[in-house]
Amino acid sequence: MGKYVFGVDVGGTYTKFGIFKDRKLIDKWKIDTDVENCGENILKNIGREIDKKTESMGVLKSSVEGCGICVPGPVDEKGLVRGCVNLGWGYKRAAVELENITGLKCAVLNDANAAALGEFDFGLGGEYDSAVMVTIGTGVGGAVIYKGQVLSGYRGNAGEIGHFKIDPLNGPECSCGKKGCLECYSSATGIVRFAYENLEKYPDTKLCIIENFTVKDMADLASEGDELCKLAFDRAGKFVALGLSFMAGAVDPKVFIIGGGVSQAGDVIFEPIRKYFKQFAFNTEEETPVLPAKLGNDAGIFGAAEFILKRRI
Amino acid sequence: MGKYVFGVDVGGTYTKFGIFKDRKLIDKWKIDTDVENCGENILKNIGREIDKKTESMGVLKSSVEGCGICVPGPVDEKGLVRGCVNLGWGYKRAAVELENITGLKCAVLNDANAAALGEFDFGLGGEYDSAVMVTIGTGVGGAVIYKGQVLSGYRGNAGEIGHFKIDPLNGPECSCGKKGCLECYSSATGIVRFAYENLEKYPDTKLCIIENFTVKDMADLASEGDELCKLAFDRAGKFVALGLSFMAGAVDPKVFIIGGGVSQAGDVIFEPIRKYFKQFAFNTEEETPVLPAKLGNDAGIFGAAEFILKRRI
Numbered sequence: 001m002g003k004y005v006f007g008v009d010v011g012g013t014y015t016k017f018g019i020f021k022d023r024k025l026i027d028k029w030k031i032d033t034d035v036e037n038c039g040e041n042i043l044k045n046i047g048r049e050i051d052k053k054t055e056s057m058g059v060l061k062s063s064v065e066g067c068g069i070c071v072p073g074p075v076d077e078k079g080l081v082r083g084c085v086n087l088g089w090g091y092k093r094a095a096v097e098l099e100n101i102t103g104l105k106c107a108v109l110n111d112a113n114a115a116a117l118g119e120f121d122f123g124l125g126g127e128y129d130s131a132v133m134v135t136i137g138t139g140v141g142g143a144v145i146y147k148g149q150v151l152s153g154y155r156g157n158a159g160e161i162g163h164f165k166i167d168p169l170n171g172p173e174c175s176c177g178k179k180g181c182l183e184c185y186s187s188a189t190g191i192v193r194f195a196y197e198n199l200e201k202y203p204d205t206k207l208c209i210i211e212n213f214t215v216k217d218m219a220d221l222a223s224e225g226d227e228l229c230k231l232a233f234d235r236a237g238k239f240v241a242l243g244l245s246f247m248a249g250a251v252d253p254k255v256f257i258i259g260g261g262v263s264q265a266g267d268v269i270f271e272p273i274r275k276y277f278k279q280f281a282f283n284t285e286e287e288t289p290v291l292p293a294k295l296g297n298d299a300g301i302f303g304a305a306e307f308i309l310k311r312r313i
Numbered sequence: 314m315g316k317y318v319f320g321v322d323v324g325g326t327y328t329k330f331g332i333f334k335d336r337k338l339i340d341k342w343k344i345d346t347d348v349e350n351c352g353e354n355i356l357k358n359i360g361r362e363i364d365k366k367t368e369s370m371g372v373l374k375s376s377v378e379g380c381g382i383c384v385p386g387p388v389d390e391k392g393l394v395r396g397c398v399n400l401g402w403g404y405k406r407a408a409v410e411l412e413n414i415t416g417l418k419c420a421v422l423n424d425a426n427a428a429a430l431g432e433f434d435f436g437l438g439g440e441y442d443s444a445v446m447v448t449i450g451t452g453v454g455g456a457v458i459y460k461g462q463v464l465s466g467y468r469g470n471a472g473e474i475g476h477f478k479i480d481p482l483n484g485p486e487c488s489c490g491k492k493g494c495l496e497c498y499s500s501a502t503g504i505v506r507f508a509y510e511n512l513e514k515y516p517d518t519k520l521c522i523i524e525n526f527t528v529k530d531m532a533d534l535a536s537e538g539d540e541l542c543k544l545a546f547d548r549a550g551k552f553v554a555l556g557l558s559f560m561a562g563a564v565d566p567k568v569f570i571i572g573g574g575v576s577q578a579g580d581v582i583f584e585p586i587r588k589y590f591k592q593f594a595f596n597t598e599e600e601t602p603v604l605p606a607k608l609g610n611d612a613g614i615f616g617a618a619e620f621i622l623k624r625r626i
Contacts, residue, residue, distance in 0.1 A: 154565050154567040154601075155597045155598065157561065157597065158564050158565040159563065160565075160596070161562060168558075242481065245478060246477055249470065249472075249473045250472065250563030252466020252470040254467040280478050283473070284468040287468070
């Protein structure tokens with residue numbers, strides 16, 4: 001059994017790499033993701049980076065236990081990537097292809113699942129046995145860890161809290177092609193849109209004097225007491241809490257972990273999430289703690305590396 | 314290893330028993346459940362029935378592999394029953410107590426989980442590896458089977474689709490103490506209540522001439538084209554479908570199984586469930602089949618017996 005593991009987080013813009021020894025991150029770096037020609041070079045480029053790193057460190061491939069990669073799309077129970085729009089990929093047996101390129105044992109999982117596994121094993125420090133993680137950023141993603149392992153679901157869609165329908169008949173159109181999804185309301189995009197739509201009702205808001213304001217501006221103003229910004233986060237938190245209550249009713253995890261850019265707003269978003277969750281949750285589910293994520297952008301490489309050492313359920 | 318297994322389904326009114334040999338039901342019977350004095354005799358009565366049956370059949374206890382019981386309340390990962398209002402029980406280590414009474418290996422699980430496990434292993438015939446079962450009766454219950462095993466959740470609440478909030482701020486009061494739960498709308502009780510609330514708007518409905526009509530009457534009339542009855546089932550099915558879409562987004566099961574009295578209405582309830590589920594589900598989740606349960610009232614004893622042979626996840 002080798003000592004080194006690679007964790008690779010393939011995004012639409014950057015591909016992030018980590019090399020781990022005895023489950024400790026010893027180096028990390030990133031390259032641009034080449035999405036030209038249906039992303040045909042993505043795996044070759046990963047292979048090249050692994051070769052360069054092992055050579056520069058004088059590490060033999062025989063002392064590398066494997067390479068885990070995570071991708072922004074559904075990955076089913078058998079490791080089949082079922083399409084990644086941002087990478088230009090259709091269905092792809094990415095792990096098998098990367099094994100042929102690198103000669104290493106490889107495994108692939110969804111990026112939200114990887115982030116959750118990373119946060120679960122490294123961020124929480126082993127105190128919990130099950131968790132649901134929600135990432136609130138440009139969109140809203142989610143993942144389920146059960147008994148310490150990724151619960152990916154039959155078609156790779158488990159944990160997709162962002163597409164829980166809040167108002168499926170009359171809500172706004174979502175990028176998924178359906179209506180009224182949670183991420184239309186609670187993502188950074190949804191929070192900013194709500195503020196724009198309600199600017200006229202709140203003439204005193206300081207947002208009026210910021211050109212092209214961001215969710216970060218809104219978080220700062222909410223902390224200072226700006227009514228519109230507070231309302232926008234309260235509303236976003238309410239719908240996240242509703243989504244958490246469905247997750248609790250489905251899998252009853254020991255803990256919730258909230259990450260992503262919007263979670264950086266701190267109490268402004270965590271207070272409404274916790275308040276409404278208690279209101280919406282059934283029975284003892286309301287005791288479930290709602291904790292902030294700790295690893296930030298590195299969660300994916302930690303989780304991808306960890307996945308090599310774990311069985312999927 | 315013994316050959317016989319007992320499956321016991323403890324309800325608030327009856328306690329149902331099954332004795333199985335090589336996973337085949339060879340006899341079943343029921344007794345009244347004695348809920349007097351905080352249900353203190355329930356387990357003793359089960360022990361007595363097991364003794365009587367083994368004696369009358371000439372079966373040695375050493376050839377009984379164990380006894381599984383299911384109860385109408387949450388059972389956590391460690392087998393602790395966390396209260397059963399209908400049995401008069403508070404927290405109770407029912408499996409350990411029953412082991413002391415019977416001298417058999419015993420295990421306890423929630424009744425909805427038992428029904429799901431029974432339907433999964435016996436009703437579906439082994440074709441699926443994961444399922445969510447929903448039981449629509451006086452209330453609405455649910456359970457998750459993942460990789461062939463019961464997913465009970467950290468506090469024993471996994472699968473509780475009946476308390477997914479449809480309208481948590483303005484909905485009707487639910488028996489759980491909160492508002493706007495799915496079972497307020499889609500249970501037999503909810504369907505009948507909706508009809509009563511809307512009788513005046515539908516003067517032509519034949520419900521007007523039935524005293525104390527039931528959900529069965531409504532199903533018959535809906536099949537004959539009665540507008541109010543059709544609308545009531547459409548509405549109930551819509552909310553069940555919304556609940557299924559949350560289950561799909563959480564655990565992405567291979568199949569849904571729908572049981573309970575209301576499922577006997579057939580197409581009247583299955584058509585709206587399937588139609589709205591396709592509208593509400595994300596991505597490939599919409600392919601998930603929605604199938605009727607097959608075992609009826611015996612699902613609990615099948616699942617309880619099966620649980621003795623299986624590990625919980």
